[in-house]
Amino acid sequence: MKIILQKMEVQSRKGQELIDLTPQVERAVRESGVREGVVNIMTLHTSSGIVVTEGLPCLEMDVLDHLERLAPDEGDYYHNRYLEIDGRLGFNAGAHLRSVIGGIQAFFPIEGGEIVKGSRQRIYFAEYDGPLARTCCIQILGQ
Amino acid sequence: MIDFHTHPVLVREVVGRDEALLRVVREVFKIGNTLQPLETFHLQMDAAGIEKAVLLPIDCSTSKGCQIFSNEQVADLCQMSGRFIGFGSVDPHKKAVIDDLERAVNDLGLRGLKLSPPTQEFYPHDKNLAYPIYERAQNLGIPILFHAGMSWEPQVKAKYGQPLYLEDVASDFPDLKIIIAHFAWPWVLEAAMLALKYPNVYIDTSCLYFDNPVDFLAYVMKEQIPLSLIEKSLRHKIVFGSNYPRVEIRKMAEAIRRLGLTKGCLELIFRDNALRLLGEVSV
Numbered sequence: 427m428k429i430i431l432q433k434m435e436v437q438s439r440k441g442q443e444l445i446d447l448t449p450q451v452e453r454a455v456r457e458s459g460v461r462e463g464v465v466n467i468m469t470l471h472t473s474s475g476i477v478v479t480e481g482l483p484c485l486e487m488d489v490l491d492h493l494e495r496l497a498p499d500e501g502d503y504y505h506n507r508y509l510e511i512d513g514r515l516g517f518n519a520g521a522h523l524r525s526v527i528g529g530i531q532a533f534f535p536i537e538g539g540e541i542v543k544g545s546r547q548r549i550y551f552a553e554y555d556g557p558l559a560r561t562c563c564i565q566i567l568g569q
Numbered sequence: 570m571i572d573f574h575t576h577p578v579l580v581r582e583v584v585g586r587d588e589a590l591l592r593v594v595r596e597v598f599k600i601g602n603t604l605q606p607l608e609t610f611h612l613q614m615d616a617a618g619i620e621k622a623v624l625l626p627i628d629c630s631t632s633k634g635c636q637i638f639s640n641e642q643v644a645d646l647c648q649m650s651g652r653f654i655g656f657g658s659v660d661p662h663k664k665a666v667i668d669d670l671e672r673a674v675n676d677l678g679l680r681g682l683k684l685s686p687p688t689q690e691f692y693p694h695d696k697n698l699a700y701p702i703y704e705r706a707q708n709l710g711i712p713i714l715f716h717a718g719m720s721w722e723p724q725v726k727a728k729y730g731q732p733l734y735l736e737d738v739a740s741d742f743p744d745l746k747i748i749i750a751h752f753a754w755p756w757v758l759e760a761a762m763l764a765l766k767y768p769n770v771y772i773d774t775s776c777l778y779f780d781n782p783v784d785f786l787a788y789v790m791k792e793q794i795p796l797s798l799i800e801k802s803l804r805h806k807i808v809f810g811s812n813y814p815r816v817e818i819r820k821m822a823e824a825i826r827r828l829g830l831t832k833g834c835l836e837l838i839f840r841d842n843a844l845r846l847l848g849e850v851s852v
Contacts (some may be wrong), residue, residue, distance in 0.1 A: 438612075512600065555817075
């Protein structure tokens with residue numbers, strides 16, 4: 427069985443945005459040579475996420491708006507304090523909570539060398555606290 | 570629009586290639602966030618509507634045995650991006666301090682001086698150590714931005730950062746433009762007093778010590794002093810500074826915009842006052 431791990435940098439350009447990673451994931455699967463298996467996509471950051479939804483700009487906005495309503499940037503958060511590890515204040519609890527709610531990973535089967543997914547499904551990197559250069563992992567397991 | 574207070578300490582193109590500098594950034598400047606490409610710095614500015622940013626180094630060779638960015642590294646970054654305005658820093662304890670200052674301005678093209686008395690361990694009104702620097706800076710026509718108030722850097726004492734020590738400097742060097750950084754928090758009233766009294770004293774807004782930018786800046790600029798003091802009396806004496814990357818530029822800019830200041834006052838804070846300090850427009 428093959429186990430292949432790829433790390434990929436994603437440059438977000440706004441405070442919040444969804445960035446379509448589907449082409450990169452499909453290419454990674456094709457280049458892996460794996461015919462039957464699974465692919466996992468994961469962000470390495472706790473103020474970003476991986477979400478799957480239909481590839482429409484209106485839905486991209488709705489997803490971000492809804493998560494913002496559930497976990498707004500401004501709030502009476504315990505996280506609004508100095509963090510010794512960062513040397514700065516951590517006033518981005520809203521971004522961390524949107525990451526928790528939206529999730530940080532996605533999983534798809536691989537069959538016949540292709541990702542098995544719905545025709546409308548797109549795989550997005552979700553930036554909740556940008557702009558930043560972020561790192562995502564694509565791990566492919568199979569044979 | 571100009572951000573008058575940023576530090577290039579996470580720029581990967583420079584810090585990522587210099588292990589010693591990375592250690593200084595982590596242990597002396599004390600910031601733990603991931604290094605970012607230069608593009609992220611530009612995107613942070615874009616997200617805030619900021620066109621140019623002042624880059625600030627600190628030469629603490631004697632007190633800490635290092636430089637938190639050298640003048641040459643700042644000049645290199647300014648070569649890499651026309652959106653940066655480079656300031657230099659010199660170590661007041663060094664014998665060659667005036668030579669260093671002249672080289673920073675005349676050879677490297679840096680446009681102002683950053684001094685951090687708490688990091689560099691000197692009192693700003695020290696006539697032996699500091700006055701020769703002020704005299705030369707005044708002659709060169711460059712502004713000096715002083716760290717004032719609390720610092721997050723470890724082993725750095727706020728006692729050197731009390732703004733009242735700058736009164737002697739403002740009075741003795743009336744043609745030297747002085748910027749009190751971080752609103753000198755917690756000594757906000759003292760900083761406001763100096764800016765109110767001395768035509769050559771300015772304040773930058775780069776302060777965030779608890780809560781979040783919106784709440785903290787509202788506390789400083791609406792409770793520690795009344796907002797009307799800024800709107801009516803200090804509108805020509807405040808410049809926008811973010812202290813990026815300790816704070817995101819867009820979040821500080823948003824916090825300033827939400828204070829309730831008039832459009833005209835915001836234009837002065839975000840642009841015109843900075844241009845005047847940089848000598849790009851006359852008084």
